[in-house]
Amino acid sequence: MNKTGPGKIALTALKTLFKKPATTEYTGKGSPEVEKHYRGRILYDPTTCVACGLCMRDCPTGAIQIINEGTKEDKKLVAILNVGKCIFCCQCVDSCNKNSLSYSQDIDFAMTKKEDLIIKL
Amino acid sequence: MHSDNRITIPIGPQHPSLDEPGRFDITLEGEKVVNAVIGVGYNHRGLEKTCESKTYVQNLYIIERVCGICSHAHGTAFCMAIEQLAGVTIPKRAEYIRAVVAELERLHSHLLWLGVACHEIGFDTMFMYTWRNREKVLDILADLGGNRVNYGVNTIGGVRRDIDADMVETIRKALDALEEETKHYVEIAYTETTLISRLKGVGVLSHEDAIRYGAVGPVARAAGIAHDVRVDEPYGAYKEIPVKVITDTHADVYGRTVVRILEMQESINIIRFCLDNLPDGPLSVRVPRRIPAGETIIRVEAPRGENIHYLRSNGSDIPDRVRVRAPTEANWHGMKHMLEGGYLADVPITIAAIDPCYSCTDRAIVVKSGAKTDCYDWRGLRQYGIDWYKKRGIDVTALKV
Amino acid sequence: MISFLKMLLAAFIFPGFLFLSVYSLVLDFIDRKLYARMQNRVGPPWYQPVADFFKLIGKKTLIPVEANKMMFRIMPLVSLAAVAAAFLYVPVLGQDAVFSFDGDLIIVLYFLTVPPIAAFLAGWYSRGVYATIGATRILTQLFVYEVPLFISLLAPTLIAGTWSISELTAFYAAHPLYALINLPAAFAALISFQCKLERAPFDTPEAETEIVSGALVEYGGRLLAFFKMAHSCELVLVISLFSAVFLPFMTGYVFADFLLYIVKTLVILLLLTLMRVSMARLKINNVVSFCWKVLAPVALFQVVLNLVIRGSLQI
Amino acid sequence: MTNVNLIKKAIEWGTEKSPWIIHFNAGACNGCDIETIDSLTPRYDLERVGILKQGSPRHADILVCTGAVTLQTRDRLIQIYEQMSDPKFVIAIGTCACTGGIFEDCYCVTGGIDSVIPVDVYVPGCAVRPEAIISAVDKLLEKLKNAEKDENQQKNAEKIEEKTETAKNGEETAEQKEEPKNDA
């Protein structure tokens, strides 16, 4: 092993000074780039959904609700997602047999009002 | 007999060295710690009770969030418990993927720890460097698991995500880069005098004490106890993976640092082994929603040590009792010895050296100072502190720290 | 009359208070930027110290109930005033300081002890637990670095035979080779200055992870702004003093001298920052033993050396 | 006159450009805390938008709060909030901090941060990515720019009592609403 002494990291630090910083470009404007398989917000496809409720049953936080806004015959299904409750586990996506749910790479939902966190999909 | 130059300072619950709430009332004589009262419990959420009213599937995500750092270890233990009660065997591939993620988690956790430890002793550059490199691991985890923290790779009966050929390549590349860096850390840890002077002889928990206080994980291994669940009681893929137990004899913070750095190297080797021998096959098997009645105890090696899960089922789809014994809980008991006689400056690093996470521990213990009889509960201690100040004309009761 | 006006101009504009505050902001920024870049980060934008200052000015100041209100308010100003006053004796342009007389080095050294003492009093009178500990640490540290600092700054005077900073600079400017003799003292002084500025590895008094931010925990708003300003002005003062005593090279042309001054300060700042980047915080007992066992002997060695040289010169 | 205005402007500008944060974990799982710290490290480096992490609440402008509020930390949180000097803001980091998230049903958890102190920006995510934190700070500053400053300060002072009350009411109704849903 080398001899001990203070400031062993100084050389690396000096070298780093002339290196490009490891920092991302993102400063809050626009949408950030995330990994390909990152679990972001849930997407919903009402055309294939049969309102079986499996997603609601398995959701650990009760963040998702499938509601029929139309009548019994003329169904108009919507999913209400409380982003403020969702933990982005995507269990609902796994639970859905009809593949009506999927996830996006959308990660930025900072809101100044709590009400805005509940969104209709 | 209280000598008069004593002063009690509270560290926490909000304090820069604690990113989680906890409270340490440290009594000082000059800069020397003569007494410490440890209060954990700020983070008690009561999640075990909640687990008794949710289904196994939902609980999986709650258990994962017992702790954000070793979420995978908790998730794996919980899944293994359910699988064992249900009597299913999960596919080989799933076991290997779990092992890969577990080791990646260990890597990220140890890097995180190294950074935090350096931050505690005011070595911010090292903190920045380690956390920068930790991003490499997080990138893999995010791509593989889908999240940077609570990856959610486990599901009851297997795993949810696959490692494809591309991913194998990316992981290998990242590991190579990381290996280089690890070498650099080893070098620094062995040669930087200011670092060594802050770590050596600090927070000593000798071999005997480590046994007595039931230390686990790197704390125990740094005291020369070759205790590692991956070897002692292999589970999942570890039955086939060769794991070398890293031990050290320093028994102080320095030893813990060395153990963790070397374990990182070992984790890299394990991941490489797993990637080389990744079996083919399905990712998961079906497990019925209702779990047959029974009880089981599962042990898993989390980054911080042995993690014990107790699960009891009553035959429904809701567990009857879930109990998590996280490694930090076991390590708290030795804290008394480690803090005693040290300096105030050593308190943060000593606390950090067990890599505490209150989110799963949250309880409080009173630490008595050796043979001396001045043991207070924290209220008493606080009162003592207040009196001490009053004698000097300072009223700290109104003071909020 | 004209000379008086000129003096006023020098005292308040250049190289006086205004220059000091502006340059302190610049150096503060450069320090932070260097620090960040050495850590592979981007670091703050150029206007950051200014923004911080104005932000703090705009914030409400809360004074703890227990604190001594007068002391609490007055300390930041004392600190700032001492630094500003001391700066007037340090030559910036070439070899001429705004004021100078034989013995001003001592005055400056005394002014230099004021900020730590002000911080100590501020911490002591804010009566918080962390503040008290921070305050005691400041005092402890003050006692240990003061000795090597004094000795190492006084050692060069032995050869130059003057106690005025300006004359000292002039002497060494005339005999640049002698300046090299003072290298051990320069080394000791640099480290003592780091210690004085409470920067890592000597940031024990404000160790964030131990005692939050030491003596200044209870400060906020405007008063904190002044303390911060005093602190960065102290940085400028210390660096200028160092360059005046140990790097007294100059060209004789005003503009070039000014440039040279900038370059010198930047180099010293780089050294100080590098020191900050590359080491872990020392414990207070280590600081004490380091100062006594390493710095003080080095400084003493310089004194002996200079005495010998002086003696041989006179013979 | 103009001088005063100029200084005012400068202060406003400073407030926007130099938000110092203090971090408090009110009962999180660590996930969000680490990501908060992470956003200070080289990869995300919040210092490049002027953010510094402070140890003392007196120095900070923004309280960055993670985790569902547990009964034990509740009083602490209020204390820290009160120790900060005006103008001050609160960012709730993470699903837990927004609503209580996965811990909402736990007996020791009072709910999101807004059940105790007023929150200015909610950032859902479990865990929140550092990018989202950066964006949250950005949104907060945007909000600052738009809102009149005096109004804001006044609100901040009054908000505490009012909001805790409304939040409590809101919480109750939310709980009532939830029960049938859980059964369903």
Added chain:
Amino acid sequence: MTHDEAVVTALCKKFPFLSERISVQREKRIFTKPLTPEEFQQIIPYVHRELNFYRACHVVGTDDGDTLGLLYILTDKNNTLLILRESVPKSNPVVKSISSIYPSILLHERELADLFGVVVEGLPEGPRYPLPDGWPEGNYPMRKEWNPKYFDKNTMTYNDPNVKEVK
């Protein structure tokens, strides 16, 4: 004979009442059937000293209806887990602390006292945990009959409508 069996045999030999009540669930897991506190107190010193179960990992409290079960998890150098199950009536849950033998059990015993209302005799003095200060007396959240639905978090009071009706 495997190590597990050896432990079982040794225990049965020393404590005849244990035969039929101790079994190896699977490799490295030895469970006992519920023991009374007296039986338990006899076994503990022996297990600690003679059988070298040096580390107490944990105590799990369980609510078994009318009784409370306490599962003491001990381990030895072979990493066999010996789970001693102590059973006490809910109406009078009194056990003796074993923290003088196993210091590492202290935390978990305290937790039992708080969450299950077990009276642990001989526990060193200390603050309460993990429950917050001001938690109402007599509320033991981990007992099955305690329903978080009736717990008011803001005032920290527990009003169970059913209990009132009974009275």
